[in-house]
Amino acid sequence: MILKVEDNQDPLFVPSEIASLGNSVVALTNQQWEVRTTNWILRETGILINFTITIVLCLAIGPLVAGQTFYTFVLNNLRHFGALKAMGLRNISIMGMIATQVVIVAMIGYGIGVGLASISGVTLGGVGLAFAMSWPIVAAEAVGIVVCGMFAGLLKLVHVTRLESAIVFRS
Numbered sequence: 001m002i003l004k005v006e007d008n009q010d011p012l013f014v015p016s017e018i019a020s021l022g023n024s025v026v027a028l029t030n031q032q033w034e035v036r037t038t039n040w041i042l043r044e045t046g047i048l049i050n051f052t053i054t055i056v057l058c059l060a061i062g063p064l065v066a067g068q069t070f071y072t073f074v075l076n077n078l079r080h081f082g083a084l085k086a087m088g089l090r091n092i093s094i095m096g097m098i099a100t101q102v103v104i105v106a107m108i109g110y111g112i113g114v115g116l117a118s119i120s121g122v123t124l125g126g127v128g129l130a131f132a133m134s135w136p137i138v139a140a141e142a143v144g145i146v147v148c149g150m151f152a153g154l155l156k157l158v159h160v161t162r163l164e165s166a167i168v169f170r171s
Contacts, residue, residue: 066152106149
């Protein structure tokens with residue numbers, strides 16, 4: 001039951017009056033109800049554990065997928081990197097090319113992800129579901145994406161630095 005306190009009544013007086021009636025009746029303010037509901041959801045449901053598992057899996061699978069993609073790119077283009085090395089291009093220049101590619105691909109993926117999340121948030125907000133995307137979350141996502149991409153790019157750099165330019169002349 002929802003009660004409204006009369007204008008001349010003290011809002012803190014009402015809960016004590018209701019509690020004095022007994023019968024396991026509790027009166028809570030909006031803030032108390034919010035805290036009680038949040039605590040119940042976190043203790044009695046598995047939502048916190050499920051979100052934690054989801055985040056850990058995303059942080060593990062993301063770099064693996066990106067690493068596999070960049071690794072495949074290197075394998076498919078070893079001859080081209082070998083040709084560049086045969087023409088005298090140094091490893092540092094090739095590393096710069098790869099780092100540029102990683103950052104561009106990461107930012108394109110980041111833009112698509114944030115854009116889809118924003119569209120989803122606006123859509124969900126329209127039907128009454130809660131959605132919040134503050135700038136610290138968006139900034140942390142950007143940093144995470146670039147770090148993930150650079151980690152995946154490092155896997156690619158190992159092959160390129162060990163590459164012999166003679167690979168161009170083999171079959």
